[in-house]
Amino acid sequence: QVQLLESGGGLVQAGGSLRLSCVASGRTRSIEAMGWFRQAPGKEREFVARISWIGHSTYYSDSLKGRFTISGDNTRNTVTLQMDSLRPEDTAVYYCAAGRGYPSSFSYDYDYWGQGTQVTVSS
Numbered sequence: 001q002v003q004l005l006e007s008g009g010g011l012v013q014a015g016g017s018l019r020l021s022c023v024a025s026g027r028t029r030s031i032e033a034m035g036w037f038r039q040a041p042g043k044e045r046e047f048v049a050r051i052s053w054i055g056h057s058t059y060y061s062d063s064l065k066g067r068f069t070i071s072g073d074n075t076r077n078t079v080t081l082q083m084d085s086l087r088p089e090d091t092a093v094y095y096c097a098a099g100r101g102y103p104s105s106f107s108y109d110y111d112y113w114g115q116g117t118q119v120t121v122s123s
Contacts, residue, residue, distance in 0.1 A: 002026045002112040004096045009117030016121075017084045022096030022114060024077040033103035034072060034079040035110065038092035038119075045095070045107055051079060052103040059105065086121045094119050 008020040024031060035050030049060045049070035058070050067086075072079035079096065094117050097110035104110070 002028060002031060002098055004098060004112055004114035006094065006096045006114040006117040009094060009119045011120045011122065012086055014087055014121055014123050016086050017082070018086065018119060020081040020083070020094055020096075020117060020119075022079045024079075024098055024112075028077045028098075030100045031074075031077070031098045031112075032101060033099045035097045035099070035103075035105075036070065036079075036081045036094060037097060037107055038090075038094045039116075040089075040092040043092075047105040047107070048094070049081060050103050050105065057103070059103065061105075083119070086119075088121045088123045090119065091121050092119060093117065 003025045006022045033052045036048040037045050039045040047061050051058050051070050051072045053074040069082040096114040098112040099110040
């Protein structure tokens with residue numbers, strides 16, 4: 001089993017920045033990729049960004065590219081999401097996810113999930 005713990009959420013004004021972090025523990029050797037998803041009230045969970053531990057390749061949701069940056073350190077089992085130029089529509093619960101298979105943008109391809117951290121962007 002793998003446990004994921006997110007931190008760094010909070011309240012920020014539009015145009016501001018937040019940095020989310022996620023630490024994995026447990027059987028972390030099985031992890032091939034980590035990612036971030038988010039879910040706003042009344043909406044489905046959506047992909048934000050992911051990073052592969054092989055080559056550290058990254059991939060972003062087209063709508064968020066340029067404002068969000070994912071980075072990670074597989075030796076420390078950590079992944080971060082730097083969010084800049086935040087907008088009220090970025091308000092959501094952000095989830096860290098880890099997968100044992102090929103890096104994916106689909107939530108069903110991830111095996112482990114954190115509890116989520118709330119990000120609220122005020123206008």
